[in-house]
Amino acid sequence: MKQNQPIKVFLLFLLSAALFSCTQEEGIGGNGHIKGVVIEKYYNHDFTVLQHETPASDQNVYIQFGDNNIVDDDIETSYTGNFQFNYLWPGNYRIFYYSDDTSRQTTDDIAMVHEINLDKSETYTMDTLYTYKALDWDEGTSKIKGRVMLINYKNSSTPDNLIIKDTPPAQEQEIYLTCNDEDFYSERIRTQGDGTFVFSNLLIGKYTVFVYSENVETGDTEDIVIEIDVEISEAGQTITIEDDIIIKKI
Secondary structure, eight states: OGGGHHHHHHHHHHHHHHHHHHHOOSSEEEEEEEEEEEEEEEEOTTSOSEEEEEEOTTOEEEEEETTOOSOOEEEEOOTTSEEEEEEEOSEEEEEEEEEOOTTOSOSSOEEEEEEEEEOTTOEEEOOOEEEEEEOOTTSSSEEEEEEEEEEEEOTTOBTTBOOEEEOOBOTTOEEEEEETTOSSOSEEEEOOTTSEEEEEEEOSEEEEEEEEEEETTTTEEEEEEEEEEEEEOSTTOEEEOOSOEEEEEO
16 A cells, blocks of 8 residues: 555646646736737827827836736836736736727727737737827927018009009018818917018928908908918928918008
């Protein structure tokens, strides 16, 4: 009987190891890994025009083990946007991070959640992950510039007999900028002494530059609107409106 004792102990050890391996829950201690890379995409305020994308450095990425509803671990991405969770047992994991809401249903950040089933000793590489950020119209690097000139007519002028007095630069003239066909202007500035103007720090997108002018041709008291449509197609672009914008005044 004593001769069989070592065999029984060995068999008990194998059984215990088998039971342990079958019941091991998700978490730290295994040989598995989950890794990935996060890219941050920058858009205009309504997420209709992509501005640029970069690796999401210092992005917090979180992991939950199994059915846990708490954060079990977190890590920051490197300057290349990469991250890796190490020493994981096989099982189910939840990876998530936060992003702006592209549906614009909330101004709060939303969780971007990914479910993973990890095999034993597996290194699981996730598909590229994206986080999204909305920029204000003046967080860009492009410019629109031009010049406004004024045609002054003599006070004795009438719609049927317009007599030009002079044609100076339009100094301190209010000029407006509208982004992407919105119903309200985004910025209002004044021209310089030589009639020039510059709208700076613009995102990629469509813009309308407009000014008001007296309606000297009809004599109506209501001003007319002079509009120029401009499209910025790349970051760092400077667009010069080639033709002077002409306003009129009696």
